[in-house]
Amino acid sequence: MKYLDEFSNPELAKRLLDSIHEIATRRWAIMEVCGGQTHTIIRHGIDQLLPDEVEMIHGPGCPVCVTPLEIIDKALAIAAMPGVIFCSFGDMLRVPGSSQDLFRIKSAGGDVRVVYSPLDALTLARENPDKQVVFFGIGFETTAPANAMTVYQAKRLGIGNFSLLVSHVLVPPAIAAIMESPECRVQGFLAAGHVCSVMGTAEYPMLAEKYRVPIVVTGFEPLDILAGIRRTVMQLEAGSHVVENAYPRAVTDQGNEPARAMLRDVFEVTDRTWRGIGMIPRSGWRLSEAYRDFDAEARFNVAGMHTDESSLCRSGEVLQGLIKPHECAAFGKECTPRNPLGATMVSSEGACAAYYLYRRLELTAVSHV
Amino acid sequence: MSETDLESATSIDMSTWTCPVPLRDSPTIVMGHGGGGAMSGELIEHLFLPGFGPAARAEMGDSAVLARPGGRLAFSTDSFVVRPLFFPGGSIGDLAVNGTVNDLAMSGARPLYLSTSFILEEGTPLADIGRIAQAMGVAATAAGVQLVTGDTKVVDAGHGDGVYVNTAGIGVLDDGVDIRPARAAVGDVVIVSGAIGVHGVAIMSCREGLQFGTTIASDCAALNGLVADMIATGADIHVLRDPTRGGVAASLNEIARIAGVGVSLVERDLPIPEAVANACSLLGLDPLYVANEGKLIAIVPAQDSERLLAAMQNSELGKEAAIIGRCVAEHPRMVVARTGLGGNRVVDLPIGEQLPRIC
Structure with missing residues (x-):
């Protein structure tokens, strides 16, 4: 793994930045879809180095941020049940539900565990046959194949004490929903490279054509981001709106065919509510009929739970790129990473948390050695 | 051992x-x-x-x-x-x-x-x-x-x-030794005694069963020998801190808050071993927040810094010592890093433990 330094090489970055400064003649608003890209942009201060003409709008691509309150509450309810081992990726633990988070469930005696792979949860299920092991399966197309594989293996191996609390979401319907919004300001997209490495690029030409927006498949290192922005600006300046792949080292047009086959087998498309955005038709996955037995919502009888989102938090507008995080009145005051009002303040990939962590200087002079 | x-x-x-x-x-x-x-x-x-x-x-x-x-x-x-x-x-x-x-x-x-x-x-x-x-x-x-x-x-x-x-x-x-966070002053130089993030990554790699290509061994060590060598130079050391839990970021934030100064870091000068950088990239962690058990941060007046740095580099546990930043009058009580690309980011106090990111 030598790529880390190479893809943040300052001289190459400067050349790309110089080129962007040169070609940008008008104001453009570009959305990076993925939270990982937002993180890189803010973490490296890329948005400060771009010309004034190029505005980055932070999209809804943080899986933690868009998971609806209702699903979090269901997770909390299941995790608090006796005899349950509730497994999750680390950054879901601090996401607030209506009244508490998984950390508090854990401190009150719930068996909540951080895992690095859903397959670890399956191992736990085999090692604890007298317990019910639940994995919190959220995320975009990127995390879905591993979750699908876990359920597939559970069925194949007859591991009946495993189940998946699933709330998967899909990128293309979200792009469509953003473009359909009457207040939409987005003129071009950096598509999420890792989503495309699974799914390929076939879904995007239709969107580029219908909404007349350039879509550039983009990676996650600083040079990847700059290359994606540069190609998008070039298209915008030229009045073009096609799909380009600026991340060919990871993405092919077809994507990962075995992973897609697994996804088709285990999941089926469903309507999903996105935190802060609302219901987007056919924008998510749930377990298909053949794997419905592994659905934690049914197994633990929480499917009927209903929670309304808080009306104070403006994360919905942030997620749609309508306001910047610091334009929300609660930003940095009532709402901080320590006491997040909404999910965009929780995950380090969330636009509000990224702004809070790295950019509170906005109006402060900065000097350097 | x-x-x-x-x-x-x-x-x-x-x-x-x-x-x-x-x-x-x-x-x-x-x-x-x-x-x-x-x-x-x-x-x-x-x-x-x-x-x-x-x-x-x-x-x-x-x-x-x-x-x-x-x-x-x-x-x-x-x-x-x-x-x-x-x-x-x-x-x-x-x-x-x-x-x-x-x-x-x-x-x-x-x-x-x-x-x-x-x-x-x-x-x-x-x-x-x-x-x-x-x-x-x-x-x-x-x-x-x-x-x-x-x-x-x-x-x-x-x-x-x-x-x-x-x-x-x-x-x-000893008489005359006065080392405490409140003494950090504008113009002081920030030195770290060696590679950062090693202990935390060593613990995570065995706790979570993760392998990063090479075994990363903790840097756990007693620093009193290094400190004695540093004091012996006669440099007017203002602050020493061992950046354990919360890493370099937490220690520098504490110092900045206590002394009321800003701390300005240069990211590319941070000594981060490749294995630590890779592990952190994989887990979505920032090496600045990862624990160390055998490193110290020294804050000294600029005129003493080169002498102190040389003495540290001559000491067994300070061979990779490096200047990583300065105390500044701007942004008091905040730590700000200049990124490799030339942007700025606030290096805030961590809230609790760093949590591995989902993807």
């Missing part, structure tokens, strides 16, 4: 034990070991004292009676609850000794005496306790401190992670 130390540490002589069955058949901690009776005494005599070796000074009184050293005293305490107990590059024993030694050294004190207090979980193998005691002995000897008093309690199985250790320590300060 070396591999050989660990091996020999397991060979505590059980044959001299006088305690009744079932101990010899089941060489694990039982409730009786914390009862203050014969079994407690045997644990000390046959396990802790041999393990501590020449570093132990136990007259077995209710308190250690120590000669009064001249000058001002430094006094510190720390508890250690690390999981796993043994990890590449050390054990909870090394941490317990070096942690308190380093806390004392960060005020410029020469550490002299340590207390050791154990909370043992019923069922923990005595061989593990023996290894830990021996690691503490080796570490104390290396740091030049004596283990002068101690205590042992036992908790029910399931009520502890095997072993918890508390150490408290006393050190003595």
Whole structure:
């Protein structure tokens, strides 16, 4: 793994930045879809180095941020049940539900565990046959194949004490929903490279054509981001709106065919509510009929739970790129990473948390050695 | 500690034990070991004292009676609850000794005496306790401190992670040494003594069963020798801090807040080993927030910085010392890093533990 330094090489970055400064003649608003890209942009201060003409709008691509309150509450309810081992990726633990988070469930005696792979949860299920092991399966197309594989293996191996609390979401319907919004300001997209490495690029030409927006498949290192922005600006300046792949080292047009086959087998498309955005038709996955037995919502009888989102938090507008995080009145005051009002303040990939962590200087002079 | 130390540490002589069955058949901690009776005494005599070796000074009184050293005293305490107990590059024993030694050294004190207090979980193998005691002995000897008093309690199985250790320590300060966070001043230079993020990544890599191509061993070490070399230069050291939990970011934030200065870092000057950078990238962590156990941050006036840096680089534990930033008048109480690309980012105080990102 030598790529880390190479893809943040300052001289190459400067050349790309110089080129962007040169070609940008008008104001453009570009959305990076993925939270990982937002993180890189803010973490490296890329948005400060771009010309004034190029505005980055932070999209809804943080899986933690868009998971609806209702699903979090269901997770909390299941995790608090006796005899349950509730497994999750680390950054879901601090996401607030209506009244508490998984950390508090854990401190009150719930068996909540951080895992690095859903397959670890399956191992736990085999090692604890007298317990019910639940994995919190959220995320975009990127995390879905591993979750699908876990359920597939559970069925194949007859591991009946495993189940998946699933709330998967899909990128293309979200792009469509953003473009359909009457207040939409987005003129071009950096598509999420890792989503495309699974799914390929076939879904995007239709969107580029219908909404007349350039879509550039983009990676996650600083040079990847700059290359994606540069190609998008070039298209915008030229009045073009096609799909380009600026991340060919990871993405092919077809994507990962075995992973897609697994996804088709285990999941089926469903309507999903996105935190802060609302219901987007056919924008998510749930377990298909053949794997419905592994659905934690049914197994633990929480499917009927209903929670309304808080009306104070403006994360919905942030997620749609309508306001910047610091334009929300609660930003940095009532709402901080320590006491997040909404999910965009929780995950380090969330636009509000990224702004809070790295950019509170906005109006402060900065000097350097 | 070396591999050989660990091996020999397991060979505590059980044959001299006088305690009744079932101990010899089941060489694990039982409730009786914390009862203050014969079994407690045997644990000390046959396990802790041999393990501590020449570093132990136990007259077995209710308190250690120590000669009064001249000058001002430094006094510190720390508890250690690390999981796993043994990890590449050390054990909870090394941490317990070096942690308190380093806390004392960060005020410029020469550490002299340590207390050791154990909370043992019923069922923990005595061989593990023996290894830990021996690691503490080796570490104390290396740091030049004596283990002068101690205590042992036992908790029910399931009520502890095997072993918890508390150490408290006393050190003595030479005249003229005045090292504390409030002295950080605008214009001061920030130096780190070597590669950052190593201990935290070593712990994570064995705790989570993650492999990063190479084994990353903890940097756990006593820093009092390095500090003595630094003080000997005559440099007017304003602040020393060992960036343990919360890493360099947490330490610099604390200093900035206490002293009311801004701290400006240059990211590309941070000594981050490739294996740490890779592991952090994979897990979505920032090396600035990852724990160190054998590194220090020094803040010194600019005119003393080159002299101090050279002395550090000549010392065994400071070979990779580097200047990483400055104290500035702008953005008081905040730490700001200039990124490799030339942007800025605020390096905030971490909220709790860093959480691995989902993707």
